[in-house]
Each structure stands twice: as structure tokens, then as C-alpha cells.
Amino acid sequence: MNFNIFHHFGNFIQWQGQIYRRPENGKMYYKETIRQMYDIGIGSFPIVFLISIFIGAVTAVQFSYQMTGTLIPAYYIGYIVRDMEIIELAPTITCLVLAGKVGSNMAAELGGMRQKEHIDAMEIMGVNTSAYLVMPKVIAALLMVPVLVCASAIIGIAGAYIASVPVGLFTSSDFIKGIRSFFEPYNVFIMLVKAVVFGYILTSVSCYQGYFVKGGSIELGEASTRAVVYSNILILLADYVIAIVLTA
Amino acid sequence: MIRAEGIYKRFGDHEVLKGIDFVFEQGKTNLIIGKSGSGKTVLLKILVGLFKPESGHVWYGDTNLVTASKEELRKLRMQVGMLFQGSALFDSMTVEQNIKFPLDMFTKQTHKEKIDRVNYCLERVSLEGINKKFPSELSGGMQKRVGIARAIVLNPKYLLCDEPNSGLDPQTSITIDELISSLTKDHNITTVINTHDMNSVMEIGENICLLHQGHLAWKGNKDQVLNHSNEILHDFIFASPFLQKLIDNKK
Ligand SMILES: Nc1ncnc2c1ncn2[C@@H]1O[C@H](COP(=O)(O)OP(=O)(O)OP(=O)(O)O)[C@@H](O)[C@H]1O
Numbered sequence: 377m378n379f380n381i382f383h384h385f386g387n388f389i390q391w392q393g394q395i396y397r398r399p400e401n402g403k404m405y406y407k408e409t410i411r412q413m414y415d416i417g418i419g420s421f422p423i424v425f426l427i428s429i430f431i432g433a434v435t436a437v438q439f440s441y442q443m444t445g446t447l448i449p450a451y452y453i454g455y456i457v458r459d460m461e462i463i464e465l466a467p468t469i470t471c472l473v474l475a476g477k478v479g480s481n482m483a484a485e486l487g488g489m490r491q492k493e494h495i496d497a498m499e500i501m502g503v504n505t506s507a508y509l510v511m512p513k514v515i516a517a518l519l520m521v522p523v524l525v526c527a528s529a530i531i532g533i534a535g536a537y538i539a540s541v542p543v544g545l546f547t548s549s550d551f552i553k554g555i556r557s558f559f560e561p562y563n564v565f566i567m568l569v570k571a572v573v574f575g576y577i578l579t580s581v582s583c584y585q586g587y588f589v590k591g592g593s594i595e596l597g598e599a600s601t602r603a604v605v606y607s608n609i610l611i612l613l614a615d616y617v618i619a620i621v622l623t624a
Numbered sequence: 625m626i627r628a629e630g631i632y633k634r635f636g637d638h639e640v641l642k643g644i645d646f647v648f649e650q651g652k653t654n655l656i657i658g659k660s661g662s663g664k665t666v667l668l669k670i671l672v673g674l675f676k677p678e679s680g681h682v683w684y685g686d687t688n689l690v691t692a693s694k695e696e697l698r699k700l701r702m703q704v705g706m707l708f709q710g711s712a713l714f715d716s717m718t719v720e721q722n723i724k725f726p727l728d729m730f731t732k733q734t735h736k737e738k739i740d741r742v743n744y745c746l747e748r749v750s751l752e753g754i755n756k757k758f759p760s761e762l763s764g765g766m767q768k769r770v771g772i773a774r775a776i777v778l779n780p781k782y783l784l785c786d787e788p789n790s791g792l793d794p795q796t797s798i799t800i801d802e803l804i805s806s807l808t809k810d811h812n813i814t815t816v817i818n819t820h821d822m823n824s825v826m827e828i829g830e831n832i833c834l835l836h837q838g839h840l841a842w843k844g845n846k847d848q849v850l851n852h853s854n855e856i857l858h859d860f861i862f863a864s865p866f867l868q869k870l871i872d873n874k875k
């Protein structure tokens with residue numbers, strides 16, 4: 377039992393080989409990918425929007441509180457908010473939220489199919505269910521998560537503006553000057569790397585939890601919870617590793 | 625033809641099958657009978673490779689399913705249709721989409737050809753016109769029949785049915801038995817049916833295998849069922865006192 381983690385890790389790695397195979401029928405996979413892109417992209421946009429705007433707003437308000445009485449120039453606000461959003465907040469917070477929404481959803485969907493013998497029924501037809509049920513989800517996430525993360529960064533910066541400029545914490549020109557200062561395109565690259573890696577983690581970990589579920593509805597609930605918890609832990613771990621590797 | 629050779633299967637300490645040898649013949653309705661919990665479903669799932677036996681082989685012609693690679697397995701399975709004990713219809717798809725799914729996945733037919741095929745299969749199970757219904761809107765017996773329609777849509781060479789008529793009224797049961805039997809004859813299919821329904825045994829039992837406590841307790845056909853000296857078979861068939869009385873009166 378102590379080696380459970382290694383057991384699952386080994387299984388997980390082995391399973392990846394089953395997923396990335398030539399599709400039996402490109403059109404079916406394509407259709408499924410589009411459906412998943414719609415689910416992930418459009419389906420998650422409202423929650424991403426809401427969270428991003430508040431995260432941006434809070435960052436601005438708290439930063440202005442920390443700045444009062446210091447010699448840091450006021451225009452730094454735009455600069456700080458922008459880079460915080462791009463490097464850390466947009467990719468990490470968005471993907472933690474997506475793990476909760478998209479990840480638990482995928483685990484429950486696959487787990488339900490497993491328990492109701494739908495996966496077995498497809499296997500009997502000759503379908504490679506690991507590929508058909510998982511690959512479209514992963515591809516859709518790899519395409520849509522970066523889009524959501526970019527949107528989150530932009531919305532977050534807008535949120536910061538809305539929360540600070542109208543109430544007089546900063547002037548509009550300070551804020552905009554900050555946003556246009558010290559811009560590093562490399563930071564956007566870091567953001568996209570994070571988005572892709574996190575997107576991969578949250579879909580494949582969640583699908584793994586759902587696909588191999590056993591037992592009944594209690595186990596299904598547990599699998600869905602594990603999908604979120606493990607995705608979150610691995611996302612934070614990957615966040616740290618990427619931070620070290622890409623800023624070294 | 626499917627040949628099971630020395631199938632041994634256990635779950636933990638629980639030995640379910642202790643060495644089953646049996647030949648399921650082509651063009652015949654082969655029955656696996658036995659009490660609830662005797663391992664019928666497990667045996668059927670071993671025959672299609674959903675469970676791996678601890679030892680033993682399953683031969684489809686000269687392909688060994690137990691040692692086949694995933695690719696070989698998939699190729700073989702395109703020739704296999706299976707009806708699950710719980711039907712296993714995809715519940716977020718309509719009846720039509722359910723039956724069409726294998727066609728979508730494995731054929732290059734036009735939409736019209738697929739729909740024609742779906743309608744033909746629905747007609748075979750006497751369920752014309754329910755294309756747009758969802759599985760949850762159907763009765764248990766209708767779900768079973770849709771399950772059969774989906775199993776035969778790719779013209780399988782092997783048809784495996786797990787209790788096609790459990791929980792159905794006698795009349796519907798007979799319809800389903802006749803349906804499976806005529807499909808078997810029309811297309812020369814190797815059909816394997818799990819059942820504990822005595823009616824089916826007497827109607828369509830051309831090649832019967834009786835499971836008891838993990839062993840093959842008896843084999844034969846429906847004509848031999850009543851004239852035999854096997855105690856286990858006797859207990860199984862005459863579990864119903866009513867039937868026993870009927871036979872006694874006849875004598
Ligand atoms: N996945 C499993 N894990 C552990 N034990 C199992 C599993 N599947 C079946 N069994 C055991 O195997 C035995 C045979 O089960 P099986 O489902 O084959 O019975 P059956 O003959 O199909 O019964 P019924 O007529 O009620 O469907 C049972 O004792 C059951 O407990």
C-alpha cells in the first residue's frame with residue numbers, strides 16, 4: 377500500500393502509450409475534439425472571467441496599500457500587475473479552477489461510463505477506448521487552455537484598472553505607463569508553457585482517475601475528488617519546476 | 625467457432641471457474657446455463673477478453689484471444705457483437721446514434737446507407753420508429769432489443785448475449801429467443817447465450833454447457849436435457865416444483 381503512488385504513476389505512464397495511437401476514424405475523433413473544445417472553452421469562460429477580474433482587482437488594491445508611504449513610483453502598479461498576471465496568476469489560478477470544473481467533470485463522465493459498462497461495450501466493438509475517450513479531451517485542452525489563460529491575463533489587468541483608477545488609487549496615465557514599461561515577451565512564453573503543461577496535467581490526471589474507477593457511486597465521487605486534488609498538487613509542483621527551469 | 629480450453633479464473637481467493645473446456649459451434653445457439661453466481665457472466669467476459677483468465681486459452685479459429693496483442697484483439701472484436709446483462713446502451717445518445725456508433729467508427733458508408741442499416745436492424749428486433757428516443761425512455765425489454773440491434777449492426781461472425789431475456793415476460797422472452805435463433809441461422813453466426821431461463825433451454829438449446837461450482841457439469845442439447853442421468857442438471861431443471869409435477873403427471 378505504501379507503494380501505491382509508484383504503482384499509479386507506473387500505470388499512468390504505461391497508459392499514455394495506449395492513448396496516443398492512430399485514430400480508427402479521424403472524423404469521429406475530430407468531432408469529439410470540437411465538442412470538447414466547446415465544452416472547455418465556452419463552458420469555462422464565465423467562471424474564468426469572474427475569477428480573473430476579481431484576482432486582478434484585489435492585486436491592484438493590495439499593491440496600492442503596500443505602496444503607500446514608499447518611494448516606489450506610482451506607475452509601477454501597472455507593471456507589477458501585468459507581470460504578476462502573466463507569469464503566475466493567469467496560468468496558475470485559471471488552471472486550478474479548471475481542474476475543479478473541467479477535471480472533475482471528465483473524471484465523473486469517464487467513471488460513469490466505466491461503471492455502466494459503456495467502456496466495455498465500446499471495447500467489444502473494437503474501439504480503442506483509451507484513445508477515443510481521452511485523446512480528444514487532451515488535445516482540446518492543449519488548444520483551449522492557453523486561450524483561456526491569455527483571456528484571463530487580459531481580464532485580470534482590466535480588473536486591476538477598474539478597481540484602482542475610478543476610485544482614485546492611481547491615475548489612468550500612471551497605470552497605462554506601467555503596463556507599457558519593461559515588457560518582456562519571454563514572460564508571455566513562460567505563461568504559454570505553463571498553460572500547456574497545466575492543461576495536459578489536469579486532463580490526463582482526471583481522465584486516469586475516471587477511466588480506471590472501480591466500485592459504485594461512492595468510489596465515483598472519490599475519483600472525481602481525487603481528480604481535482606491530484607491535478608492541483610501536480611499543477612503547483614509543475615509551476616515550481618517551470619519557474620526554476622525557465623527563469624534560471 | 626469459439627473454443628475454450630482449460631479456463632481457470634479466480635478473484636482473490638474466490639475460484640470462479642476451475643478449468644472449463646468447451647466448443648461453441650458455428651451456426652448454432654450455444655447456451656451457458658447455471659445458477660445465479662455460477663460464473664456465466666465471467667465466462668462470457670473471458671470469451672471476449674474483458675477478463676483475463678489465470679490460465680487457459682480462448683481460440684477464435686486459430687487466433688488465441690488470451691495471448692493476442694491489443695491490435696489483434698481489436699481486429700477480432702470487430703467481428704464480435706455483444707449484448708450486456710444491463711444492455712450498456714450509451715445513455716446520452718439516441719437509439720439511432722447508439723446503433724449507428726459502430727458504423728460511424730468503422731465504416732465509410734454514407735449517412736443514408738447508415739440510416740438504412742440502422743432501420744433494418746431496428747426492424748429485425750421489431751422496434752421500427754423509435755430512432756429518436758433515448759434509452760431512458762425505453763422499457764427494459766426494449767433496451768435489450770436495441771442492445772441486440774447494436775450488436776448485429778456490423779454483421780458479426782460471433783454474437784454473445786448475456787441473459788437476453790432475464791426480467792422479461794414469457795412472451796417477449798420467446799420473441800427474443802426466436803430473434804437470436806433466426807439471426808444465427810440466417811448469417812451462420814457462432815452465438816453464445818447466457819441464461820437460466822428453462823424455456824430458452826428447451827426452445828433454442830442446440831449446444832448447452834452447464835456450469836456448477838466452477839466446473840463444467842454437463843453438456844448436450846435440448847433433446848438430451850430430459851433424458852439424462854446427471855443429478856446437477858436434474859436439480860437445476862426441476863428447481864421449480866411446478867415443472868416437476870407436470871412431468872410426473874405426464875408419466
Ligand atoms: N469483478 C469481479 N470481482 C470479484 N468477483 C467477481 C467479479 N465478477 C464476478 N465475480 C464473482 O464471480 C462469481 C460469478 O459471477 P457471475 O457474474 O459470472 O455470475 P452469473 O452466473 O452471471 O450470475 P447471474 O445469473 O446472477 O448473472 C460471483 O460469485 C461473483 O461474486
Ligand SMILES: [Mg+2]
Pocket residue numbers: 664665666709786787818
Ligand atoms: Mg450474469
